[in-house]
Amino acid sequence: MILDFTQLPARDAYNWMVNSITPRPIAWVSTISAEGKTNLAPFSFFQGVCAHPPTVIFCGAHDRAGKKKDSVVNVEQVPEFVVNLVPYALRETMNQTAAPLPHGESEFEKFQIATTPSQHIRPPRVANAPIAFECKLDRIVELGAGPLGSSVVFGTILCMHVSEAVLNEHGLIDPVKLDTIGRMGGDFYTRTTELFTIKRPT
Ligand SMILES: Cc1cc2nc3c(=O)[nH]c(=O)nc-3n(C[C@H](O)[C@H](O)[C@H](O)COP(=O)(O)O)c2cc1C
Numbered sequence: 001m002i003l004d005f006t007q008l009p010a011r012d013a014y015n016w017m018v019n020s021i022t023p024r025p026i027a028w029v030s031t032i033s034a035e036g037k038t039n040l041a042p043f044s045f046f047q048g049v050c051a052h053p054p055t056v057i058f059c060g061a062h063d064r065a066g067k068k069k070d071s072v073v074n075v076e077q078v079p080e081f082v083v084n085l086v087p088y089a090l091r092e093t094m095n096q097t098a099a100p101l102p103h104g105e106s107e108f109e110k111f112q113i114a115t116t117p118s119q120h121i122r123p124p125r126v127a128n129a130p131i132a133f134e135c136k137l138d139r140i141v142e143l144g145a146g147p148l149g150s151s152v153v154f155g156t157i158l159c160m161h162v163s164e165a166v167l168n169e170h171g172l173i174d175p176v177k178l179d180t181i182g183r184m185g186g187d188f189y190t191r192t193t194e195l196f197t198i199k200r201p202t
Pocket residue numbers: 026039040041042043044045046059060061062068069070071072094095097098099100101183
């Protein structure tokens with residue numbers, strides 16, 4: 001079977017992509033509006049893309065009306081965001097924050113998610129996230145226009161918070177303790193409980 005993406009409707013292209021590009025890490029992004037209202041939402045079109053400068057991206061797809069996600073609108077107003085990582089224990093809370101709330105209504109307040117102030121930027125971080133990256137906006141690249149177009153948000157990492165609870169005896173991140181989840185297609189997620197190692201060829 002071969003799918004010709006030059007002919008596929010955008011919704012179908014989206015479905016084939018999200019069901020095959022798996023598992024995807026999840027950025028749980030906190031932002032703040034110009035009026036000071038906080039926002040929290042998950043994004044699985046997320047990746048680390050450069051170490052020098054240390055850079056992450058997340059992508060806010062435009063909705064059916066072609067409107068930008070609140071997270072993107074906020075970053076345009078206050079060019080800072082936190083990428084919180086999502087462990088298995090926070091999966092339900094994370095999912096709640098994907099609800100389409102009216103602009104200006106805070107998921108932190110609505111779902112009573114504990115926050116901790118960030119060190120360098122205004123958006124707070126999720127208190128119980130094992131890892132959080134404080135980022136300043138580098139640039140936003142607009143891909144396409146209208147429904148399913150996307151705002152690709154690039155952020156430079158200013159600092160990283162790591163909970164002691166996910167470190168091993170050498171002070172390094174223990175993947176078992178981290179217990180992050182990944183996004184699959186449909187309603188599926190994966191949990192990082194079955195890990196294996198492979199030595200890279202030299
Ligand atoms: C696990 C998960 C991953 C998601 N990934 C994305 C994504 O990569 N891009 C996107 O636009 N929406 C994604 N969504 C949907 C957004 O979280 C949802 O539209 C949310 O309401 C956006 O919030 P905002 O408007 O406050 O920014 C995802 C939802 C979930 C549950």
